[in-house]
Amino acid sequence: GAGVSQSPSNKVTEKGKDVELRCDPISGHTALYWYRQRLGQGLEFLIYFQGNSAPDKSGLPSDRFSAERTGESVSTLTIQRTQQEDSAVYLCASSTSPSEPFPRSPLHFGNGTRLTVT
Amino acid sequence: QKEVEQNSGPLSVPEGAIASLNCTYSDRVSQSFFWYRQYSGKSPELIMSIYSNGDKEDGRFTAQLNKASQYVSLLIRDSQPSDSATYLCAVNPDFQKLVFGTGTRLLVSP
Numbered sequence: 001g002a003g004v005s006q007s008p009s010n011k012v013t014e015k016g017k018d019v020e021l022r023c024d025p026i027s028g029h030t031a032l033y034w035y036r037q038r039l040g041q042g043l044e045f046l047i048y049f050q051g052n053s054a055p056d057k058s059g060l061p062s063d064r065f066s067a068e069r070t071g072e073s074v075s076t077l078t079i080q081r082t083q084q085e086d087s088a089v090y091l092c093a094s095s096t097s098p099s100e101p102f103p104r105s106p107l108h109f110g111n112g113t114r115l116t117v118t
Numbered sequence: 119q120k121e122v123e124q125n126s127g128p129l130s131v132p133e134g135a136i137a138s139l140n141c142t143y144s145d146r147v148s149q150s151f152f153w154y155r156q157y158s159g160k161s162p163e164l165i166m167s168i169y170s171n172g173d174k175e176d177g178r179f180t181a182q183l184n185k186a187s188q189y190v191s192l193l194i195r196d197s198q199p200s201d202s203a204t205y206l207c208a209v210n211p212d213f214q215k216l217v218f219g220t221g222t223r224l225l226v227s228p
Contacts, residue, residue, distance in 0.1 A: 033216070035218075041220065042206070042218055042219060042220030042221055043162070043206065043218040045216075045217065045218075048215060056215060091161060091162075106164045106167050107164070107208075107216060109162050109163070110161060111160075111161050112161055
């Protein structure tokens with residue numbers, strides 16, 4: 001497809017279970033981002049990949065969160081031992097590589113995964 | 119101080135009026151600035167990007183950037199009810215991260 005694809009679109013899980021969220025970026029986009037958006041809130045940066053390298057993991061809320069990326073394609077965000085406060089929409093975005101010195105290319109977002117922890 | 123600040127609103131304007139949305143940012147080295155629109159329950163979509171001081175126009179939208187004042191704005195001319203959404207300002211303080219404001223909710227009444 002032409003856009004960023006995320007799956008599943010909705011996920012309901014019980015507290016304490018692990019979940020895996022998937023993102024398929026636009027072909028050729030080397031940069032990939034994960035954001036979290038709680039209900040009525042702004043976008044919270046989680047992690048950034050350049051290729052399969054994650055130079056900035058500062059946004060991951062706790063060690064229950066991890067992410068990986070295969071080459072310059074699919075990325076998976078894993079949340080272990082989910083808590084109710086993890087309930088949110090998880091958005092993935094991709095862009096072409098930033099050029100130096102600037103500007104950087106804009107992000108293209110997927111439709112998100114709505115995670116509900118009961 | 120938040121990296122990117124926006125008034126949460128709602129900003130209410132009548133149809134046909136000009137809507138003015140404002141954003142300030144804290145990191146002076148930021149070079150790229152974006153406005154995204156987000157409809158309720160949907161993902162953000164890019165409206166405008168701006169990199170140089172001054173104005174940039176695209177249809178009914180004008181982005182304005184003032185790096186000295188660390189201020190970026192979005193003007194929407196001839197506002198339509200379909201423009202009702204949350205508008206997110208995004209700034210990159212370094213080339214690896216794009217930081218979003220919490221957004222301003224715009225309501226355009228017929």
